[in-house]
Amino acid sequence: MPEDTPTLDQAAYQIRRYGLDVDPQAVLVAVRLMAAGARLGQAVEVHFSRFGLSAGRYRLLAALEDADGEMSPSGLADVLGVSRATVTGLIGGLEREGLVLRRPSAEDGRSAVVVLTARGARRMRELAPEHFGRLQEMVGALDPEERTVFLNLLGRLVRGIPALTRERSAREE
Amino acid sequence: MPEDTPTLDQAAYQIRRYGLDVDPQAVLVAVRLMAAGARLGQAVEVHFSRFGLSAGRYRLLAALEDADGEMSPSGLADVLGVSRATVTGLIGGLEREGLVLRRPSAEDGRSAVVVLTARGARRMRELAPEHFGRLQEMVGALDPEERTVFLNLLGRLVRGIPALTRERSAREE
């Protein structure tokens, strides 16, 4: 898949096929962002697989680091923005590899505490230089000012995402 | 998960933890783009589920439309940028719903042809107005000039993605 698909022409063609009054450029922005996200997501998985991690597992470990090594599963779910069920799965994998361990909570009998092990901390320490180095390299094509512009525009697009999922007025159904 | 996480401070903190010489803003761009991609991906799945489709299945149907209704599975894999195995799965689901059908190829005994059915074409026609309308709405916060800037910057970032997966020199392993 070439990296600049679809083109503006393709978008315009798809829209015209049904005679819609939609701006092809706007659709192009949406579609390219989706494509970029998917492509980046896959690359990130490849990237993390070098360290025996996945993107989700890395993010969990990083969240644990930020919380000084301890956190409840539901706290992790909130921070990571995934469901508690997903966190259960991530913890399972990390626990099997000894990067994390589960302890029952002292205060709340329902709750558990996920603890970053020494091995988990070491893994994070080892991968950090290459990880951040590669991220920086990826973004290297943009100068600082362009990065600021990009962050601004991206943030505004993200705030528009609810337009995809919002319910519309009932009579439209 | 709030929509502007992590912050620049958080990124800087994670980098400083290991004393790395990396630009926090560059890391922030990478991480925000990843987060945006993931978030958009989920929203898109919700969006398409309203029409009984997934993002992958929609894209396959759209590719079929662009090719006048017929295409081979491997051609679809190329166009969609996914593996042939994934295409097999997508076709399976679409065929069960009668939106697509499989025909053996006349020219090549190994090959198959995926055909968009009348029902598949109707489904696409029905969802088009709302689909493109919502996409346009999502991007509505950016004016045309900003969209152009965004597409430019995004394109350059996408071209940087290989930095994540590229092999480095052998002695570093």
Added chain:
DNA sequence: ATGAAGTGATTAGGGGCCATACTAAATGTC
């Protein structure tokens, strides 16, 4: 204090994506 409601975590089941390994058919080589 006891029953109801809420919350934390897990399990089960699904979809999407992948890589790998296989079958069948086509093509190239000698």
Added chain:
DNA sequence: GACATTTAGTATGGCCCCTAATCACTTCAT
């Protein structure tokens, strides 16, 4: 023509993510 290589498609098994259902514990109301 016979054999090896390449190519098309698929089945399998894995990971990530989800929702829904379940279980255990806590908290709240009466």
